[in-house]
Amino acid sequence: MKIKKLALVRHGESIWNRENRFTGWTDVDLTAEGVEESYRAGDMLREEGLTFDMAFTSYLKRAIKSLDCILDRMNLDWIPVEKSWRLNEKHYGALQGLNKGETADRYGGELVQLWRRSYNTPPEPLTEDDPRNPRFDIRYRDVPPDDLPLSESLKDTINRLMPYWNDTIFPSLSERDNILIVAHGNSLRGIVKHLKNISDDDIAGLNLPTAIPYIFEFDSDLKVVNDYFLGNPEEIEKMMKETASVR
Numbered sequence: 147m148k149i150k151k152l153a154l155v156r157h158g159e160s161i162w163n164r165e166n167r168f169t170g171w172t173d174v175d176l177t178a179e180g181v182e183e184s185y186r187a188g189d190m191l192r193e194e195g196l197t198f199d200m201a202f203t204s205y206l207k208r209a210i211k212s213l214d215c216i217l218d219r220m221n222l223d224w225i226p227v228e229k230s231w232r233l234n235e236k237h238y239g240a241l242q243g244l245n246k247g248e249t250a251d252r253y254g255g256e257l258v259q260l261w262r263r264s265y266n267t268p269p270e271p272l273t274e275d276d277p278r279n280p281r282f283d284i285r286y287r288d289v290p291p292d293d294l295p296l297s298e299s300l301k302d303t304i305n306r307l308m309p310y311w312n313d314t315i316f317p318s319l320s321e322r323d324n325i326l327i328v329a330h331g332n333s334l335r336g337i338v339k340h341l342k343n344i345s346d347d348d349i350a351g352l353n354l355p356t357a358i359p360y361i362f363e364f365d366s367d368l369k370v371v372n373d374y375f376l377g378n379p380e381e382i383e384k385m386m387k388e389t390a391s392v393r
């Protein structure tokens with residue numbers, strides 16, 4: 147039986163991860179550490195003996211650059227890469243740019259946690275005329291304006307992600323051996339929720355660390371048969387706790 151593999155990797159540390167700010171659709175770059183850890187993710191995947199014949203990423207440079215670092219270390223710079231806005235991070239609305247710790251001091255940790263991890267509650271939306279409205283960003287010119295968010299809950303993120311998963315990513319697994327997705331904490335949580343059938347409540351407890359490959363194995367009927375992170379489990383546990391907190 148041929149096992150196919152899907153690797154999910156959250157981008158390396160971004161400048162706003164370092165500054166502890168809500169990021170969402172803001173197009174911030176990687177830090178030097180983010181570049182390094184993305185290269186390390188590529189090394190880990192190569193040392194695992196993995197190879198990919200297609201990759202997917204978002205329209206945001208922290209994911210695109212992390213993917214480039216990974217492919218570079220795997221000598222896979224040549225494989226087809228498809229970008230989609232549907233793999234973008236959850237849109238964090240009016241919270242984008244705010245420091246997470248200061249926001250928790252102002253509104254209370256519980257409310258901030260609701261905005262960050264509840265399934266249904268989106269943060270306050272951007273106003274229509276906010277210059278950060280994605281309608282004003284040329285990269286989204288081919289997206290029907292009504293599909294572009296001003297804020298999202300995880301549910302909203304999953305709803306805009308699933309058409310791309312169902313129509314493009316998942317069918318590509320039938321034709322390809324192994325595929326790679328480099329995206330974002332919350333868009334990847336949406337994919338993991340779907341693949342592992344995690345409940346709306348329990349998904350709050352999943353916090354993906356930056357640049358740690360998460361492997362899913364599929365049997366010939368494309369049913370998930372195994373999933374595991376690459377790397378040191380204690381180290382990963384520690385990174386997950388750090389991701390969960392707002393400091």
Ligand SMILES: O=C(O)[C@@H](CO)OP(=O)(O)O
Nearest residue numbers: 167168169170235262331
């Ligand atoms: O700010 C964001 O866009 C995300 C990912 O960094 O943060 P959180 O972990 O709070 O969902």
